[in-house]
Amino acid sequence: MSPRYAGVIFDLDGTLTAPGAIRFDRIRARIGMPTSGSILAWIAAHARDDTDRTRMEAMVWEEERIALERMELGAGFAALVAALEARGPSLDTAICTRNNDEALEAFDRLLRGRGYRPSAELFRVQIARSHHSPHLDRALENKPSPEPVHEIIRRWDLGEVFPPVVAHEHDPPRHEAVLFVGDDVDDCLSARRAGVQSGLIQHGERPAEDPRLSRTVDHRFDDLSQVAAELSRPLRSC
Numbered sequence: 704m705s706p707r708y709a710g711v712i713f714d715l716d717g718t719l720t721a722p723g724a725i726r727f728d729r730i731r732a733r734i735g736m737p738t739s740g741s742i743l744a745w746i747a748a749h750a751r752d753d754t755d756r757t758r759m760e761a762m763v764w765e766e767e768r769i770a771l772e773r774m775e776l777g778a779g780f781a782a783l784v785a786a787l788e789a790r791g792p793s794l795d796t797a798i799c800t801r802n803n804d805e806a807l808e809a810f811d812r813l814l815r816g817r818g819y820r821p822s823a824e825l826f827r828v829q830i831a832r833s834h835h836s837p838h839l840d841r842a843l844e845n846k847p848s849p850e851p852v853h854e855i856i857r858r859w860d861l862g863e864v865f866p867p868v869v870a871h872e873h874d875p876p877r878h879e880a881v882l883f884v885g886d887d888v889d890d891c892l893s894a895r896r897a898g899v900q901s902g903l904i905q906h907g908e909r910p911a912e913d914p915r916l917s918r919t920v921d922h923r924f925d926d927l928s929q930v931a932a933e934l935s936r937p938l939r940s941c
């Protein structure tokens with residue numbers, strides 16, 4: 704039988720959920736951040752002192768809370784769930800988000816409200832920001848670090864099949880049977896740096912093309928039904 708994907712990891716905001724709930728542009732305007740990229744990393748690098756950092760982080764948390772009320776499932780979600788259920792336990796699943804645990808709880812409520820199974824049954828491992836790793840005995844680094852991917856693979860009990868690698872984002876993925884789907888360049892960087900395949904999902908949005916994407920994206924998806932199709936077919940060598 705042809706090899707198939709063994710595991711799939713999803714970003715949450717703008718990937719499993721529809722884009723636009725979190726107003727990143729408004730967060731950046733409020734804290735005075737001129738560029739795209741990781742907001743929390745920018746705050747850590749640019750805050751004048753602890754008070755300034757706390758002030759800026761409070762703005763981020765406030766925008767995140769507003770966004771929870773606007774959270775909607777991404778286009779093609781039903782097709783994705785059908786594909787995950789068709790694969791059953793032969794495909795491991797995870798969510799990896801830089802958002803907080805509250806966002807994962809809001810997503811679970813949204814799923815149940817729409818008649819889906821609980822989030823923890825569909826996505827077996829869930830990692831939010833500052834997740835404590837029992838293995839490392841400290842908080843994981845956030846994406847674009849490869850650490851969250853390593854942690855997820857370990858939690859799948861696939862650490863011996865896909866031992867942790869730290870790769871350059873331009874290296875072809877060593878663990879082709881694991882796919883990480885996200886809507887941001889940091890999702891793709893985290894994937895490739897952990898040696899797994901990266902998939903960029905756009906949900907009809909056309910974000911400013913980041914030059915780093917051209918050599919770090921293995922798949923491009925318009926919506927979650929295209930991810931479902933990819934997960935249902937035999938693995939193609941990339």
Ligand SMILES: [Mg+2]
Nearest residue numbers: 714716717886
């Ligand atoms: Mg996202």
